[in-house]
Amino acid sequence: MEQILQYSLSGIATGAIYALIGIGFSIIYNATGIINFAQGEFVMLGGILTFFFLDILQFPLWGAIILAVTGATLCGLLFERLAIRPLAKATPINLVIVTIGGSILIRGLAMLIWGKDTHSVPSFSGDNPIAIGSATLLPQHLWIMGITLAVICLNKYFFYHTINGKAMRACAYNPRAAGLVGIDVKRMVLLSFVISSAMGSLAGIIIAPLTMTAYDVGVMLGLKGFCAAIIGGMSTGMSVVVGGLLLGVLESLGAGLISSGYKDAIAFIILLLILFIRPQGLFGKAETERV
Amino acid sequence: MIKHPLCKYTAFVALILIIPFVLKGSYLINVMVFVGINTMLAIALNLLLGYAGQISLGHAAFFGLGAYLSGVLTATHGMNPWLVMVAAAVGVGLLAFVIGFPILRLKGHYLAMATLGFGIIVYIVFNETVDITGGPSGLSGIPNLKLGPVAFDSDLKNYYLVWIVTLLVVLLAVNLADSRIGRSLRAIHDSEVAARVMGVNARLLKVQIFALSAVISSLAGSLYAHTMAFVAPASFGFNFSVELLTMVVIGGLGSIYGSFLGALLLTLLPEFLRFLHDYDIVFYGLLLMVMIMFMPGGLVRGIPALLRRMMTGRKKGETVDA
Amino acid sequence: MGHRLLSYLLAAVFMLSGASAFAAPTIKIGALFSVTGPAAFLGEPERNTAVMVVDQINKAGGIKGKKIELIVYDTNGDATKAKQLVNKLIKNDKVSAIIGPSTTGESMAIINDVEKAGVPLISCAAGIKITEPVKKWVFKTAQNDSLAVARIYEYLQKNRLNKVAILTVSDGFGQSGREQLKAQAKKYGISVVSDDTYGPKDTDMSPQLTKIRGSKAQALICWGTNPGPAVVAKNARQLGLKMPVFMSHGVSSKKFIQLAGDAAEGLKLPSGKVIVADLLPASDPQKKSLMAFVNDYKKHYRAEGDHFGGHAWDAVMLLKGAIERGGDTPAAIRDQLEKTRQFHGIGGTFTFTSQDHAGLGKDAFVLVEVKNKDWVIVK
Numbered sequence: 001m002e003q004i005l006q007y008s009l010s011g012i013a014t015g016a017i018y019a020l021i022g023i024g025f026s027i028i029y030n031a032t033g034i035i036n037f038a039q040g041e042f043v044m045l046g047g048i049l050t051f052f053f054l055d056i057l058q059f060p061l062w063g064a065i066i067l068a069v070t071g072a073t074l075c076g077l078l079f080e081r082l083a084i085r086p087l088a089k090a091t092p093i094n095l096v097i098v099t100i101g102g103s104i105l106i107r108g109l110a111m112l113i114w115g116k117d118t119h120s121v122p123s124f125s126g127d128n129p130i131a132i133g134s135a136t137l138l139p140q141h142l143w144i145m146g147i148t149l150a151v152i153c154l155n156k157y158f159f160y161h162t163i164n165g166k167a168m169r170a171c172a173y174n175p176r177a178a179g180l181v182g183i184d185v186k187r188m189v190l191l192s193f194v195i196s197s198a199m200g201s202l203a204g205i206i207i208a209p210l211t212m213t214a215y216d217v218g219v220m221l222g223l224k225g226f227c228a229a230i231i232g233g234m235s236t237g238m239s240v241v242v243g244g245l246l247l248g249v250l251e252s253l254g255a256g257l258i259s260s261g262y263k264d265a266i267a268f269i270i271l272l273l274i275l276f277i278r279p280q281g282l283f284g285k286a287e288t289e290r291v
Numbered sequence: 292m293i294k295h296p297l298c299k300y301t302a303f304v305a306l307i308l309i310i311p312f313v314l315k316g317s318y319l320i321n322v323m324v325f326v327g328i329n330t331m332l333a334i335a336l337n338l339l340l341g342y343a344g345q346i347s348l349g350h351a352a353f354f355g356l357g358a359y360l361s362g363v364l365t366a367t368h369g370m371n372p373w374l375v376m377v378a379a380a381v382g383v384g385l386l387a388f389v390i391g392f393p394i395l396r397l398k399g400h401y402l403a404m405a406t407l408g409f410g411i412i413v414y415i416v417f418n419e420t421v422d423i424t425g426g427p428s429g430l431s432g433i434p435n436l437k438l439g440p441v442a443f444d445s446d447l448k449n450y451y452l453v454w455i456v457t458l459l460v461v462l463l464a465v466n467l468a469d470s471r472i473g474r475s476l477r478a479i480h481d482s483e484v485a486a487r488v489m490g491v492n493a494r495l496l497k498v499q500i501f502a503l504s505a506v507i508s509s510l511a512g513s514l515y516a517h518t519m520a521f522v523a524p525a526s527f528g529f530n531f532s533v534e535l536l537t538m539v540v541i542g543g544l545g546s547i548y549g550s551f552l553g554a555l556l557l558t559l560l561p562e563f564l565r566f567l568h569d570y571d572i573v574f575y576g577l578l579l580m581v582m583i584m585f586m587p588g589g590l591v592r593g594i595p596a597l598l599r600r601m602m603t604g605r606k607k608g609e610t611v612d613a
Numbered sequence: 614m615g616h617r618l619l620s621y622l623l624a625a626v627f628m629l630s631g632a633s634a635f636a637a638p639t640i641k642i643g644a645l646f647s648v649t650g651p652a653a654f655l656g657e658p659e660r661n662t663a664v665m666v667v668d669q670i671n672k673a674g675g676i677k678g679k680k681i682e683l684i685v686y687d688t689n690g691d692a693t694k695a696k697q698l699v700n701k702l703i704k705n706d707k708v709s710a711i712i713g714p715s716t717t718g719e720s721m722a723i724i725n726d727v728e729k730a731g732v733p734l735i736s737c738a739a740g741i742k743i744t745e746p747v748k749k750w751v752f753k754t755a756q757n758d759s760l761a762v763a764r765i766y767e768y769l770q771k772n773r774l775n776k777v778a779i780l781t782v783s784d785g786f787g788q789s790g791r792e793q794l795k796a797q798a799k800k801y802g803i804s805v806v807s808d809d810t811y812g813p814k815d816t817d818m819s820p821q822l823t824k825i826r827g828s829k830a831q832a833l834i835c836w837g838t839n840p841g842p843a844v845v846a847k848n849a850r851q852l853g854l855k856m857p858v859f860m861s862h863g864v865s866s867k868k869f870i871q872l873a874g875d876a877a878e879g880l881k882l883p884s885g886k887v888i889v890a891d892l893l894p895a896s897d898p899q900k901k902s903l904m905a906f907v908n909d910y911k912k913h914y915r916a917e918g919d920h921f922g923g924h925a926w927d928a929v930m931l932l933k934g935a936i937e938r939g940g941d942t943p944a945a946i947r948d949q950l951e952k953t954r955q956f957h958g959i960g961g962t963f964t965f966t967s968q969d970h971a972g973l974g975k976d977a978f979v980l981v982e983v984k985n986k987d988w989v990i991v992k
Contacts (some may be wrong), residue, residue, distance in 0.1 A: 003823050003824065003827055006819065006820075006823045006852070007820050007823060010817055010819040011530055011820075012821055012822075013817070014816065014817050016436055017816075029522060035400060035403065078926075083580055083584075086584060087364045087583070087584060087587075090583070090587055091542055091587075093340075093346070093544065094540065094583050094587055096536075097536070097537055097541070097579060097583050098579070098580050098583050100533060100536075100537060100579065100586075101577070101578075101579030101580035101583070102576065102580060103576070104572060104575060104576030104579065105573055105576030105577050105580065106576075107572070107575055107576075108572035108573035108575075111569070111572070111649070112569060112570065112573065116649070116653040116654065116657060117654075117868065118839050118840040118843075118868070118872060120843075120871060120872045120874065125848070127850070127851075127874075127875065127876075129850070129851045129852070129853060135571075136851055136852055136853060137851070139849050150936075176331045206378075207816065210816065210817070210844070210847065211816035211817070211840070211844055212840040212843060212844070212872055214840070216651075216814075217814070219814070219817075220812075220814040221816070223407075223529065226404070226407075227404065227408075230400055230401060230404040234400060251820075252817070252820045253820075255809075255811075255820040255821055255824075256820035256821070256823055256824050259413070260809040260810050260811060260820070260821050260824075261418070261419045261783060261809075261810045262415060263820075264411060264415055264812065265411070265412045265415040265416070265419075268408040268412050269408075269412060270412055271404070272405055272408050272409070273396060273410075275393075275401055275405050275531065276393040276396075276405070279397050279398075279401065280395050280401075281401060316704060317696065317704065317705060318698075318700040318701035318703075318704045318705050321696070321697050321700040321701075322697050325693060325697065397724070418783055419783070421792075423787060426785075426788045426789045427718070427783060427784045427785045427787070428716075428717045428718050428740055428742075428785035428788050428789060429692065429717075429718040429721055429722070429785070431721040431724070431742070434618070444729075446700065519692070519696055519722060520722075520725050521692060521696075521721055521722040521725075522692075523692050523718040523722070523785075525651075525690070525691065525692065525718070526691070526692060526693055551848065559690075561694070562697075565686065565687075568648075568687070569648065569649060569687075572649065612697075
């Protein structure tokens with residue numbers, strides 16, 4: 001069963017991506033109470049903008065990555081300003097539909113600008129496999145794990161040790177109370193879109209060398225990220241990371257040991273069972289509803 | 292405006308009866324068949340979302356189960372289509388009833404996730420059980436429905452067939468919404484705890500409405516299978532669940548006729564955007580966003596408000612009645 | 614981009630102003646392609662090719678003095694839409710013949726409608742079910758997957774590799790490949806020792822490949838369309854998979870080599886002759902058609918023509934031949950299509966009969982290998 005190691009490592013690398021995307025979902029959910037269906041599109045933008053700056057405009061790799069994150073973040077900022085802020089008083093379900101419309105719009109524009117083809121992006125440091133015991137990984141996998149770890153640490157620092165981060169947490173608990181103590185809630189919502197689009201695009205960039213990129217890669221990745229966020233109880237910390245890794249490893253083990261056709265179904269059945277046994281989520285505490 | 296429910300319904304029936312004469316010989320009759328099917332689906336989801344306040348991101352699964360049960364049992368096993376249609380609806384309803392208990396215990400995003408997961412599992416089963424469903428490339432050879440000497444083999448006949456069922460579903464839903472059950476549901480929507488205190492068995496009622504919603508979706512699925520004569524998993528995926536959700540919200544949450552408007556708009560829109568070629572998807576996305584911005588209550592409330600404003604020439608400041 | 618937007622807008626304005634200025638009789642031909650959506654990689658080159666060929670025919674004076682009017686609708690890869698649009702073509706546009714759709718599912722969904730209306734359909738999808746059993750009004754140009762599988766298995770048999778692992782994508786294309794791979798194995802003395810699938814949008818296939826690495830397979834056959842097989846090639850290289858890897862004709866374009874990069878080296882796949890048109894001997898009967906298509910496509914779209922576009926090229930040319938021989942009514946076109954003999958197209962040499970509406974033989978495919986980022990023909 002030396003294959004188990006390979007399955008697990010592959011699963012962890014994929015899961016790290018889900019986790020990064022998932023945290024983006026959580027941040028927006030906590031700030032606004034909406035599920036942002038456009039989150040996957042920021043992931044797509046990260047990958048496709050890197051391709052654009054690198055291949056078409058001939059920037060060096062690192063320059064292209066920085067520009068891609070900047071570009072996607074700008075899109076996130078614009079999206080909040082043009083579509084979310086004007087609807088400050090809308091119901092959550094209406095906002096969800098707006099994000100669905102937004103994701104269709106962003107995907108459509110990307111298709112018109114960059115075409116329907118898949119594009120490749122080079123690995124950050126070569127393609128020579130690295131042996132870890134009986135398993136092998138690519139240098140890119142290490143980049144994925146490393147960057148995810150770094151982002152999580154930064155995230156932790158931001159939310160617990162900076163004034164803006166603390167203010168955002170306050171908004172998540174109770175926006176009205178936060179407003180009363182002088183926190184600019186609108187600014188925090190904007191900030192949440194900026195952070196999650198930046199994180200989403202970063203996820204899209206580091207995975208692009210392995211999976212290539214195209215205008216429509218965001219849908220599936222967004223869905224998986226959403227699941228990771230739910231398993232983690234929509235928190236912005238470690239539990240979403242655990243959620244992402246769990247999903248990645250379950251899929252990988254399911255594909256290797258049981259059935260590759262049913263691997264997503266296996267992962268979802270396990271998730272459903274978890275939810276049935278613990279309706280408040282894997283990490284959530286049971287809450288009493290205030291009437 | 293027409294206020295009395297019966298007048299409204301009669302007007303609606305009249306509209307549906309006139310349409311075939313207006314569209315005589317056009318392919319739009321065929322599109323209207325699908326508007327009927329989507330109307331049923333949107334109403335089914337609206338009962339759950341608009342009245343009971345429970346979200347579902349997996350409703351395409353019930354639609355698909357109805358379609359596949361009808362398709363497989365009639366095309367492969369040669370069973371009586373009408374019998375199968377009823378049996379499928381009962382079966383899918385029972386399934387929804389059983390899974391409804393654990394699923395509807397969940398709230399908010401957990402509920403969204405669980406229904407989404409259910410939808411994806413069902414979709415994967417359609418894809419993977421190739422020997423039964425025909426797999427990703429679909430199942431063909433599903434017979435048209437027959438009633439005595441009449442075979443429902445033309446667009447016009449299918450139009451009447453589908454819309455008769457749809458009109459019955461509309462009647463049922465309108466009555467349900469105005470009944471004690473409807474009021475209890477709205478109570479759950481506003482506050483489940485308060486409803487429970489008032490003596491509403493919230494849990495059972497939610498599960499029952501979930502099952503009813505599944506039954507209507509399954510019926511729509513059976514009709515879809517027989518009018519298309521072909522089914523493939525791609526029609527029942529996550530995207531379609533999201534499209535249904537969009538129909539309900541764009542049409543107007545908690546309004547039965549709103550669901551018709553939502554289904555009508557989103558089914559016909561691609562036909563009218565066709566001249567934009569590849570640009571249609573951008574316009575479609577933009578339109579969804581703009582509509583929510585300017586008609587937050589959906590078409591059913593937005594259009595009358597718009598008409599009133601145009602007629603009286605007054606601007607903002609008016610409250611829109613629900 | 615801006616240029617295209619402008620031309621679309623102009624076209625839209627033109628349409629809205631109800632321009633029916635052309636009074637001259639035309640032959641109306643409908644086309645259903647999935648220009649957007651998951652099967653856009655098929656529909657886009659097909660649409661481009663059909664538009665290009667019809668333009669060329671019209672510039673040369675049309676067919677028997679009549680211009681062709683091509684009406685293209687985008688099905689989005691959606692069977693329900695295909696059904697609505699085929700009705701539109703038949704009832705509103707009153708076309709004489711229809712080309713497409715791009716996928717097997719959509720084709721199966723509309724067969725009833727064209728059969729009932731009596732309009733000839735030339736599908737550009739590969740599924741065997743489309744023309745087997747033969748339907749009166751339905752033809753197709755895409756090569757059967759069974760021919761591609763046969764090419765690979767012949768090679769394996771010759772090289773005494775008799776245990777294979779298959780890894781197919783879970784969509785219509787992969788399903789058809791998987792069925793054929795399993796059905797034909799016995800005939801060539803081959804056993805399928807590992808049978809796995811992956812999702813069209815999956816990002817990592819290393820679990821499946823790890824399992825295959827641990828199996829007794831002597832060769833891997835992967836059946837899918839871009840980008841999945843490129844991910845498989847990269848994962849295989851990562852895992853140090855030693856066995857020879859075969860791909861399907863679904864990736865026989867330069868795009869695949871570009872995507873898979875170094876990982877593509879040494880991969881073999883059955884392909885239509887398009888990608889190796891310049892390597893074919895002058896004696897090859899298809900050479901003339903192939904070179905014309907490749908050069909025209911490059912000139913028009915500044916992109917490489919692939920065999921998907923070729924399906925549309927064949928469909929239009931087959932129609933042209935049929936109309937030239939007979940009339941332009943649907944029934945005449947159908948009858949003449951069935952009498953097509955030895956038409957040297959892009960997909961192969963077509964001969965339709967009343968028992969065969971697919972019309973191609975095994976020579977439609979060649980086995981190619983990736984060497985130095987280009988294709989070479991495997992002898």
